[in-house]
Amino acid sequence: MKMQQNKKLKSLHLLKRILFVFAFLNFLDFSFAENENSKLANKKTALRCLETASNYIFEKNWEAAKSQACFGIAYDDSISDLWYLYAVSENALEKTKAAVLPLIEKAIKNDSWSNYNRDNARLLYADILCDTGKMSESLDVLDSQPFLYSSDSEFIRIKCLYRLKDSSSVSKARNKIDGARRIYPSDTRFPLVFFKNENPNDSDSTVKRLASFFVSQLDFYLQREPENSELEIYSALFSSGENKNRILKSFTAKGFKHPLYAQEALSENLIGEQEAVDYIFDFADEKIDYELFKNFILRLSENDSCDNVKKHLEAFSGSFSFDIDNDGIENLIVKFSRGRPQEILFDENQDGELEWTVQCDFGTPVSGYCREMKMNFSWANFPYFNYAEFVQEKIPVEKFNFVPETLRWSPVLIERDSEISEKFGFDFFIPAVKNDGQKLNVAELLDCASDFEITTSSNEKIRFVLLNGNIQQALYYSFDGTLYAQAHFENNIPVFRTVDFDKDGIFEATEFYSVDSEKKVNFHSLEDERQVVKNLFGLPSENAEFYLRMIQIDRNKDTIPDFTEEYLENNGKISSWDTDGDGKWNVRHVVYPDGISEESMFYTVPEKNLVVVKFENNIPQKVTNGKEEFFVYKDADSNFYWLLKNNSFNPEIYSALAKNAKLELDKKNVQGFSMITVENETQSVICIRIEKFDFGILIENENKN
DSSP, X not given: OHHHHXXXXXXXXXXXXXXXXXXXXXXXXXXXXXXXXXXXXXHHHHHHHHHHHHHHHHTTOHHHHHHHHHHHHHHOTTOHHHHHHHHHHHHHTTOOHHHHHHHHHHHHHHOOOSSSOHHHHHHHHHHHHHHTTOHHHHHHHHHSSSOOOSHHHHHHHHHHHHHHOSHHHHHHHHHHHHHHHHHSTTOTHHHHHHHHHSOTTOOOHHHHHHHHHHHHTHHHHHHHOTTOXXXXXXXXXXXXXXXXXXXXXXXXXXXXXXXXHHHHHHHXXXXXXXXXXXXXXXXXXXXXXXXXHHHHHTTOOOHHHHHHHHHHHHTOOSEEEEOTTOSSSOOEEEEEETTEEEEEEEOTTOSSSOSEEEEEETTEEEEEEETTTTEEEEEEETTEEEEEEEOOTTSOEEEEEEOTTOOBOOSEEEEEOHHHHHHHTSOOEEEEEOTTOOXXXXXXXXXXXXXXXXXXXXSOEEEEEEETXXXXXXXXXXXXXXXXXXXXXXXXXXXXXXXXXXXXSOOOEEEEEEEXXXXXXXXXXXXXXXXXXXXHHSSOOSSOSEEEEEEEEOSSSSSSOSXXXXXXXXXXXXXXXXXXXXXXXXXXXEEOTTSSEEEEEEEXXXXXXXXXXXXXXXXXXXXXXXXXXXXXXXXXXXXXXXXXXXXXXXXXXXXXXXXXXXXXXXHHOOSSEEEEEEEOSSOEEXXXXXXXXXXXXXXXXXXXX
């Protein structure tokens, strides 16, 4: 019978386990299904956003398309089409290529397409790569499988090949143009890219043949694109004789304007030099390509027109653009004022994010910003730095002030254009980009600096005074500019720091530091160590070569420390209080490095006997008063300890007095140590608070009843 009951119990236990596992698996299935349903619902919402965004793209409502694409991405960021439409919208809204590039890269990287946008995304990606100087990468994108072949892809390939500049690539570009003119006869991009990248004086037979063909087809092109003024003026550049004259007259009759017209019309005697000068300065007063402008004015021969150019340039307040790498895209812009450079802007890879900017005072660089180093800077006597300020997210701002004429650095030089200066009889200056503009390293900055400043996240400032690259002193300022601390250094290690905690102008606290370069001893917790470094240098760090050895505080401003705290290894410490200003401690508390033992010491009043309380694990174990041993009684209701000479004491009788004593000690609100006298109708007690321990000593008082 008993055996049957045991079997029945085992069966019940087994059944319970099976039911539990079944229920658990059902829960997992339900959770998984719920999660999958949520993902499916999000994807459906994202696809609806994709459809709406596509409609907005078709309507060229770019803002609405962008909004819908972002909305869809918020629901499901794995759909490549949404990222592509986001990129297309931003591109159409003329956002920088630097802003568009990561969006199209995300679309391609996800490689999860719902519609037919994959090849279009590759085209946009390749075009941006080509325009930002990554021609080989652009060709790889176009030529990877599946191979892209269309008018768009061929146009991008041709741009890449021309920009690679080597003879083989240029030859391939010409061959592709030769093929494209047959396959895409109406696409005017091909003749225009040819004109912009070739020289009309080139004797190459292929160049001559293609140029002749494209010029002959100009009327055909203009029938389809009558407003294509750029193609018309470039056709004139590659024409000659009566045909050139006809094209130029047609161009100006339509009201078109282009800086090339001045030199071409002048060469055909359609306008005089004075008119040509006025014509080209209409562009220069806004912005004009410097090489085009320079080539034009150097051809002038009449004295009046040369005088006119000189007059304009001496007071010039327009802008010149430069194509530093000769890829057909401007990447340096110089704004002039009173005939001298005023502002210089350099975008090396033409992605819309400036590598650096420089401000000038009548042509002399005075300040600027470098994006790569996130550095604001100024020159005292160009090219010698006055200061450099580094601004980065989530870390303190650093500003270096330099000893005059020690640190020489500049991304640009201001040079005299000898050809223009000699032809027109005055000094004309333009910037020249330095190709060796190396990054500045910290050692170089420190060696040349007189001091450097740190602005912390709380907007406080620390100024480090330097000599030969070594820190001599640090001055600490609050957000309102008040000096509240000063630190002195030796060999870049802090020796001591004085602190004005209450901002009354008196430095009541002194912190002393010692070297522990090998980190053999653990003086502080990791959190405390990071805080010490943050106090000194503005940024929390660990593994410092020094540690905080001692703090002294003079609260009553008599130049004698009222409180001293010394730090021992393994988080031990000695805290001392001088209550009578004689330079000797009256109260002391020691936390020993073993992490178990502690001692509190103080002198009784008026006998001035030394009382020593020894603790283990926060519990008083032994008390001595001079040579006498005291008894310790814990209050019945609180962590208050009575120190008495006899062992007949009943703590419950004095519980109210202990409570009153703790209340009075709390009112003092002094960190670390307090000593007061508390009385009731029959008894007086000296109350001492040392660190986290409260003690009471009953005073024999004959006046009490």
